[in-house]
Amino acid sequence: MPLSRExxxxxxxxxxxxTLRLIFYLAMAMVLMVxxxxxxxxxxxxxxxxxxxxxxxxxxxxxxxGMHALGVAFADRRLLTEQNQRLREDLLLANAKLNRMAxxxxxxxxxxxxxxxxxxxxxxxxxxxxxxxxxxxxRHRMMINLGASDGIKAGQPVIDAHGVVGQVIDxxxxxxxxxxxxxxxxxxxxxxxxxxxxxxxxxSRNGDQLTLPNIPMAADVHVGDxxxxxxxxxxxxxxxxxxxxxxxxxxxxxxxxxxxxxxSADLDRSDEVxxxxxxxxxxxxxxxxxxxxxPSDEAPAPASTAAAPRVPTSAASTSPAKSPTPAQTQGAPQx
Amino acid sequence: MSRxxxxxxxxxxxxxxALLLMLVPLPHVLEPFKPYWPALVLLYWALESGDQRVTLxxxxxxxxxxxxxxxxxxxxxxxxxxxxxxxxxxxxxxxxFFPMWQQTLAVLALxxxxxxxxxxxxxxxxxxxPPALWWASPFVSAALWPFLFLLLDDLRxxxxxx
Numbered sequence: 001m002p003l004s005r006e007x008x009x010x011x012x013x014x015x016x017x018x019t020l021r022l023i024f025y026l027a028m029a030m031v032l033m034v035x036x037x038x039x040x041x042x043x044x045x046x047x048x049x050x051x052x053x054x055x056x057x058x059x060x061x062x063x064x065x066g067m068h069a070l071g072v073a074f075a076d077r078r079l080l081t082e083q084n085q086r087l088r089e090d091l092l093l094a095n096a097k098l099n100r101m102a103x104x105x106x107x108x109x110x111x112x113x114x115x116x117x118x119x120x121x122x123x124x125x126x127x128x129x130x131x132x133x134x135x136x137x138x139r140h141r142m143m144i145n146l147g148a149s150d151g152i153k154a155g156q157p158v159i160d161a162h163g164v165v166g167q168v169i170d171x172x173x174x175x176x177x178x179x180x181x182x183x184x185x186x187x188x189x190x191x192x193x194x195x196x197x198x199x200x201x202x203x204s205r206n207g208d209q210l211t212l213p214n215i216p217m218a219a220d221v222h223v224g225d226x227x228x229x230x231x232x233x234x235x236x237x238x239x240x241x242x243x244x245x246x247x248x249x250x251x252x253x254x255x256x257x258x259x260x261x262x263x264s265a266d267l268d269r270s271d272e273v274x275x276x277x278x279x280x281x282x283x284x285x286x287x288x289x290x291x292x293x294x295p296s297d298e299a300p301a302p303a304s305t306a307a308a309p310r311v312p313t314s315a316a317s318t319s320p321a322k323s324p325t326p327a328q329t330q331g332a333p334q335x
Numbered sequence: 336m337s338r339x340x341x342x343x344x345x346x347x348x349x350x351x352x353a354l355l356l357m358l359v360p361l362p363h364v365l366e367p368f369k370p371y372w373p374a375l376v377l378l379y380w381a382l383e384s385g386d387q388r389v390t391l392x393x394x395x396x397x398x399x400x401x402x403x404x405x406x407x408x409x410x411x412x413x414x415x416x417x418x419x420x421x422x423x424x425x426x427x428x429x430x431x432f433f434p435m436w437q438q439t440l441a442v443l444a445l446x447x448x449x450x451x452x453x454x455x456x457x458x459x460x461x462x463x464x465p466p467a468l469w470w471a472s473p474f475v476s477a478a479l480w481p482f483l484f485l486l487l488d489d490l491r492x493x494x495x496x497x
Binding site (some may be wrong): 020021024025028029030032033035037045046049053057059060061063064132133139141170177184185201205209268299335 | 345354355357358362363391392394395398399403404406407408409410411413414417418421425449460463464465466471
């Protein structure tokens with residue numbers, strides 16, 4: 001360690017100018033924070049600087065990708081065989097289920113047709129890879145490699161093979177941020193599969209759990225009950241698995257039962273996720289009645305497409321807006 | 336001339352590397368123990384070359400860059416790094432001639448103070464309080480400090496940079 005060349009900071013001194021400068025910078029930081037908190041500036045700025053930011057993300061995710069590649073390269077042969085065997089069995093099982101589901105889906109579609117609704121069991125999804133970037137511990141965010149150029153919009157639900165992962169909150173040109181269901185700021189309307197009880201699952205601040213803080217005292221909720229999305233709130237479509245209840249007990253207030261659930265999606269292990277293009281049935285008041293005039297089937301554009309944000313499935317395969325990438329898969333029935 | 340330029344790029348390179356290290360994900364179990372790399376590297380340069388290089392303005396810009404990359408509230412890390420740089424520069428003459436263990440304790444105190452600042456900022460932003468394990472990071476950072484300091488110092492000596 002060389003001795004200081006010329007001692008610019010005296011041993012015990014503090015100059016008033018230095019303190020003033022500190023106050024200036026602190027004030028500037030605070031103004032930035034307040035403006036950002038109020039207006040959500042940061043994302044507009046990030047969008048503008050995405051040319052610089054996104055390569056940095058790719059660079060930062062290299063070690064994680066490298067570790068993954070190394071893991072594959074040096075994986076035990078026995079392990080791979082085992083995994084292969086397991087995947088084969090899963091595939092067989094899934095195919096068997098699919099075959100049975102196909103019949104059910106057909107029947108369902110026919111019944112739905114009879115009821116004149118446009119819901120179906122088909123899914124419109126885009127496959128996305130998770131970018132391995134640390135968004136800060138306990139922030140429960142995840143980056144995926146699809147963005148505005150792939151047709152991703154904020155608010156789209158994200159799922160994996162086992163259940164709901166979260167929803168897209170911010171979109172950059174070629175990447176997007178996903179808020180996980182375990183984020184303390186995240187709330188998800190769910191329904192208990194066994195009893196049909198509707199409630200809300202919040203993220204919890206400690207660990208990767210979901211909290212259901214307001215279940216009525218008299219409700220019938222047991223450990224092991226499965227939670228599904230209820231479709232209320234108009235963001236997540238109905239019927240996706242969310243989690244499984246791990247513990248039930250009276251809440252601290254004594255007025256409700258509080259349950260903790262483990263999310264069924266592989267939140268910290270999934271490499272690939274699916275971004276749903278189907279949005280839930282719109283919630284809210286029904287659309288205004290069309291003005292009196294000639295019957296609606298003679299109108300140039302049917303009013304039903306304006307009311308539902310989802311394009312009917314028959315039209316989706318031909319509509320250019322609904323098939324943005326070849327990765328999009330269609331026709332997988334809902335589990 | 337070229338040596339001066341080289342030393343400048345070495346300085347910038349360590350800062351960029353710190354930002355990249357901040358973004359690199361760790362296995363899920365280790366995540367709360369991740370050291371706060373930008374603070375450590377900035378602290379090293381503040382102690383090593385003082386306000387010839389590390390000024391409050393630089394700390395501010397560096398912090399805003401870190402905010403942009405990590406997607407947190409814009410200005411959060413700028414505030415924290417400014418405070419850190421200010422304290423380090425103010426007590427630089429003493430911190431430099433501390434024995435290593437005392438320096439490590441000082442770094443620990445600085446980083447704990449930094450976590451308190453972060454807690455205050457988060458409370459104002461309306462985020463929930465983090466779990467107890469969140470406080471582990473300053474201790475890991477302080478434990479790494481002697482190694483980081485010696486490594487960077489040694490590299491600087493070998494490359495004959497200032």
